[in-house]
Amino acid sequence: xxxxxxxxxxxxxxxxxxxxxxxxxxxxxxxxxxxxxxxxxxxxxxxxxxxxxxxxxxxxxxxxxxxxxxxxxxxxxxxxxxxxxxxxxxxxxxxxxxxxxxxxxxxxxxxxxxxxxxxxxxxxxxxxxxxxxxxxxxxxxxxxxxxxxxxxxxxxxxxxxxxxxxxxxxxxxxxxxxxx
Amino acid sequence: xxxxxxxxxxxxxxxxxxxxxxxxxxxxxxxxxxxxxxxxxxxxxxxxxxxxxxxxxxxxxxxxxxxxxxxxxxxxxxxxxxxxxxxxxxxxxxxxxxxxxxxxxxxxxxxxxxxxxxxxxxxxxxxxxxxxxxxxxxxxxxxxxxxxxxxxxxxxxxxxxxxxxxxxxxxxxxxxxxxxxxxxxxxxxxxxxxxxxxxxxxxxxxxxxxxxxxxxxxxxxxxxxxxxxxxxxxxxxxxxxxxxxxxxxxxxxxxxxxxxxxxxxxxxxxxxxxxxxxxxxxxxxxxxxxxxxxxxxxxxxxxxxxxxxxxxxxxxxxxxxxxxxxxxxxxxxxxxxxxxxxxxxxxxxxxxxxxxxxxxxxxxxxxxxxxxxxxxxxxxxxxxxxxxxxxxxxx
Ligand SMILES: [Zn+2]
Numbered sequence: 001x002x003x004x005x006x007x008x009x010x011x012x013x014x015x016x017x018x019x020x021x022x023x024x025x026x027x028x029x030x031x032x033x034x035x036x037x038x039x040x041x042x043x044x045x046x047x048x049x050x051x052x053x054x055x056x057x058x059x060x061x062x063x064x065x066x067x068x069x070x071x072x073x074x075x076x077x078x079x080x081x082x083x084x085x086x087x088x089x090x091x092x093x094x095x096x097x098x099x100x101x102x103x104x105x106x107x108x109x110x111x112x113x114x115x116x117x118x119x120x121x122x123x124x125x126x127x128x129x130x131x132x133x134x135x136x137x138x139x140x141x142x143x144x145x146x147x148x149x150x151x152x153x154x155x156x157x158x159x160x161x162x163x164x165x166x167x168x169x170x171x172x173x174x175x176x177x178x179x180x
Numbered sequence: 181x182x183x184x185x186x187x188x189x190x191x192x193x194x195x196x197x198x199x200x201x202x203x204x205x206x207x208x209x210x211x212x213x214x215x216x217x218x219x220x221x222x223x224x225x226x227x228x229x230x231x232x233x234x235x236x237x238x239x240x241x242x243x244x245x246x247x248x249x250x251x252x253x254x255x256x257x258x259x260x261x262x263x264x265x266x267x268x269x270x271x272x273x274x275x276x277x278x279x280x281x282x283x284x285x286x287x288x289x290x291x292x293x294x295x296x297x298x299x300x301x302x303x304x305x306x307x308x309x310x311x312x313x314x315x316x317x318x319x320x321x322x323x324x325x326x327x328x329x330x331x332x333x334x335x336x337x338x339x340x341x342x343x344x345x346x347x348x349x350x351x352x353x354x355x356x357x358x359x360x361x362x363x364x365x366x367x368x369x370x371x372x373x374x375x376x377x378x379x380x381x382x383x384x385x386x387x388x389x390x391x392x393x394x395x396x397x398x399x400x401x402x403x404x405x406x407x408x409x410x411x412x413x414x415x416x417x418x419x420x421x422x423x424x425x426x427x428x429x430x431x432x433x434x435x436x437x438x439x440x441x442x443x444x445x446x447x448x449x450x451x452x453x454x455x456x457x458x459x460x461x462x463x464x465x466x467x468x469x470x471x472x473x474x475x476x477x478x479x480x481x482x483x484x485x486x487x488x489x490x491x492x493x494x495x496x497x498x499x500x501x502x503x504x505x506x507x508x509x510x511x512x513x514x515x516x517x518x519x520x521x522x523x524x525x526x527x528x529x530x531x532x533x534x535x536x537x538x539x540x541x542x543x544x545x546x547x548x549x550x551x552x553x554x555x556x557x558x559x560x561x562x563x564x565x566x567x568x569x570x571x572x573x574x575x
Contacts, residue, residue, distance in 0.1 A: 041198040046237065056312055087313040087426065113335075113433050115327035116380035117319060121303035124319035132318050134328060134428050142428040144314055151380070156335035167317070174317050 001169035010126045022047065060090040063102055068173055071164045073107060075141060076100040086141045107162035108180065109137035114147055114154055126169070133177050135160045147177045154179075183572055184277045185405035185412035188217030188398035189528040194516035195362040196294050197392035202236050203248035206290045206394045210249045213286070213396040217408055221250045224398070225282040229258050230269030230289040231520040234304055235296045245288060262308055263469060264557030265289065266395070266523025267420075267564030273399045274415055283401045289524030290394035301390050308558050310426040323379040323387050323470060325427060325559035330381050330472040332433040333490070339475070341381065343490035345372040347471035348385045350499060351507050355514025357541030362389050362516035386471045391516030395524035397531075402572070413531045416550075416567040419445030423560040434487070436473075436560035439480040443554070446565040447482075450573075457482035458504040463533045463544040465526040466554040468511040477554050478506070481565075505544040508533075523564065526553040530568050546570075 001009075022045055025032045032045040058065060067074045076085045078092035078100050086105070091098045114133035117124075124130075131154065133147040143162055147154060159180035167174045190212030197205055214220065229242035238244040242258040245251070261268035266289035273285035293301055305322035307315050314320055333339045349369055355361040367385065375385040405412045423438035424430060430437065444454065452460050458481075466481065468474035471493075478489035483504055492498055498506035509515055509529040512522060530551035532538050549570035556563050 036198050039196060039198055043198060086428075087310075113328045113332040115324045115331060115382075116377070117321055117324050118376075118380065119302065119321060119323070119378040121306045121315075121319055121321060122299040123303060125299070127319070130319065132320055132324060132328070134433070142430075144318060144426070144428040146318055156332060 001171075003170050006126055006169060018045075021045070061088045064088045067102070067104075068164060068175070073105045073162060073164060073175055074102045075105055075139075077103045084139055084141050086143060103139075105141075105143075105162065106138045109135040109143070109160055109162070111135050111147070111154070111156060111158050111160050111177070112142065113156060116151055133160070135162065135177055137162070143177075145175055145177050149179050181278050182280055182401040182403070184274050184415045185400050185402065185409075186397055186415065186527070186531050186568070187400045187405050187408045187412055188213040188219065188396075189531050190216065190396035191360055191525060191528045192394045193360050194391050194393035194518060194525075197292065198294055202238055202241060202290060202292045202295075203244050205292060205392060206245045206288055206396075207249050209290070209394040209396040210286065210288060213398050217398045217400075219284065219398060219408070223284055224251060224254060224286045225284050226255045226273070226276060227251050227286040227288060228269040228272045229256060230265040230287070230524060231258050232260050232262060232265045232291060233258065233520070235291060235293040235301060235519075237295055241290070245290070251286070261562040261564070262557030263467065263517065263519050264523055264555045264562040264564045265520040266525065266527075267553070267555040267566060268523070268562070269520075270397065270399075270523060270527060270566065271418060271420065271564065273397075274418060277399050277401050280401070283404045285399050287397040287399060287524055288394065289396070289518075289521035291518035291520040292392045293390045293518060294392050298390060313426055314428070320427075321379055322559075323382045326470040326472050327379040327382045328427065329433050329476065330470075333472070333475075334381065336434060337487045337490065339490040341373065342369065343475065343494050344382075344386055344471040345369050346493040346496070347468065347474045348372050348513060350493070350496070351468060351474075351511040351513040354508045354542050355510025358510045358515060358539050361510040361514050362391055363510070363514045382470055382472065388469045388512040388517035391518040393516055393518035393521045393525065395521045395528050397524055397527055411535055411570070413534050414569050414572055416569045416573045417446050417449035418564065418566045419443060419447070419449065420562070420564045421445070422562055425561065427559060430560070435476045435479050436556060436563065438560050438563035439477065439554060439556055439565070442563040442565045443481055446567055450567045452567070454482040460548060461504060461550050461552050462546045462548055463508065463530065463551045464504060464506045464554065465509065465511070465529050465551075466506055467522075467556040468507055468513045469517055469556070471513065473556065474507065474511065474513075481552070481554055500542075500544050508538070508542045508544055523553070523555040526555055527566065527568070534568060534570050
């Protein structure tokens with residue numbers, strides 16, 4: 001399933017219902033005015049909607065995505081102070097040095113903490129409940145990702161492995177944590 | 181440098197306030213503050229609007245409010261520091277008066293979150309971490325961020341679900357006595373334990389509600405304050421700090437580092453000893469957007485030892501009559517958390533506490549005449565600690 005299909009399936013029903021409601025209100029009251037069910041307060045239902053979809057520049061860390069495409073996870077490393085950055089960044093702002101080198105991550109670490117998201121944001125409604133965890137990798141950096149495990153098997157401190165996977169149903173490449 | 185006094189306070193009923201729009205809601209608080217200080221709009225030299233924004237329709241909220249409240253053409257701006265927005269707004273006015281740039285300033289905090297559908301509100305709060313690396317692919321939510329702290333503390337310090345529940349029960353208890361609170365209903369531990377999970381291990385009763393509300397403060401220089409009132413409350417000091425945007429870049433997930441740094445700054449300026457800080461204060465308002473946040477605040481303020489915050493909750497030490505009363509206005513948990521209004525609301529609560537004007541059933545014993553507010557933005561992204569006293573600080 002692609003993003004277009006997901007969007008159509010998940011949101012068009014909601015959008016359609018709201019638009020139908022606005023038409024109905026205008027027909028009845030001459031204006032898009034409704035009564036809030038709980039309070040009976042009159043509310044103007046906005047006729048103008050605002051859909052926001054950002055385009056986010058990734059040029060300076062493009063290597064990360066090239067490696068990800070090959071199934072590898074990298075951080076960046078400052079040649080001067082040795083700091084490893086994850087999320088990757090091309091500037092070591094403490095050394096004022098740019099053009100950092102890349103290091104492949106071991107992907108091995110331990111789970112510091114986790115949560116299970118049961119009340120999801122609007123744009124994540126089409127997923128099953130998911131687990132978000134933070135792992136500390138051997139190289140001393142932390143990575144936040146979904147933990148693909150049965151909640152019953154998860155414990156703070158357990159060994160985990162980071163790997164590159166496809167996120168379904170969209171089918172795009174990302175990474176996740178699993179029990180090692 | 182001038183001392184800075186609070187000479188007027190205003191506070192609306194918090195909750196679902198769809199009976200008014202953003203400007204009308206703000207006016208309720210501004211009107212109250214002007215009346216309390218016995219001032220007119222022409223006496224206000226500048227006004228600062230704390231409004232995190234996005235949830236309501238007016239993008240230039242400060243200007244919409246300025247026109248409606250008859251404050252234009254005085255200078256203004258909208259200030260944002262996530263959930264600490266209100267304290268950031270106080271900071272601007274505090275600095276203006278302290279430096280002598282202004283003699284009377286109005287601070288407004290307001291948010292009308294119910295203008296957005298709830299799922300959109302959940303989405304917007306989840307986006308308030310590092311958007312690209314922590315939300316885009318992993319869909320964290322506001323309770324989710326704090327849940328990461330709760331899970332780790334349970335594993336490391338043996339904190340129990342019931343310890344979190346104790347905070348919820350206390351704050352609902354005091355909320356029931358606060359006519360401004362969203363929830364004026366007491367809850368029992370069993371109600372808490374039965375409430376549904378929103379981000380494991382946090383439940384619905386661990387979380388503050390999506391809220392509409394406004395609060396206002398009038399700050400004045402010592403010279404003006406003397407003419408207006410016999411009972412000013414002084415701002416003794418303020419400390420502020422910031423934390424990493426990426427939650428993954430935090431070290432331990434046990435306390436909020438920014439709030440510790442801000443506390444140390446505020447205490448240093450006020451000459452307060454961190455290790456027995458609770459002895460200095462009669463009452464505290466801390467940032468309990470989630471119950472776990474209140475428990476971490478006890479430690480970050482030095483009221484409890486590291487790793488023992490949950491014991492204060494368990495032993496009921498933060499009720500009136502206990503070691504130090506905390507969030508006896510109901511806190512964010514029961515009073516509500518209209519993002520931009522919260523910091524100002526805390527200041528109003530503490531001011532009225534110190535003047536023995538708190539609502540019946542919520543008045544703490546005032547011995548030292550000192551109170552403190554702890555206001556965290558995001559998930560430890562911003563932190564503002566402010567200390568108040570009925571005694572004039574040394575300029
Ligand atoms: Zn470096």
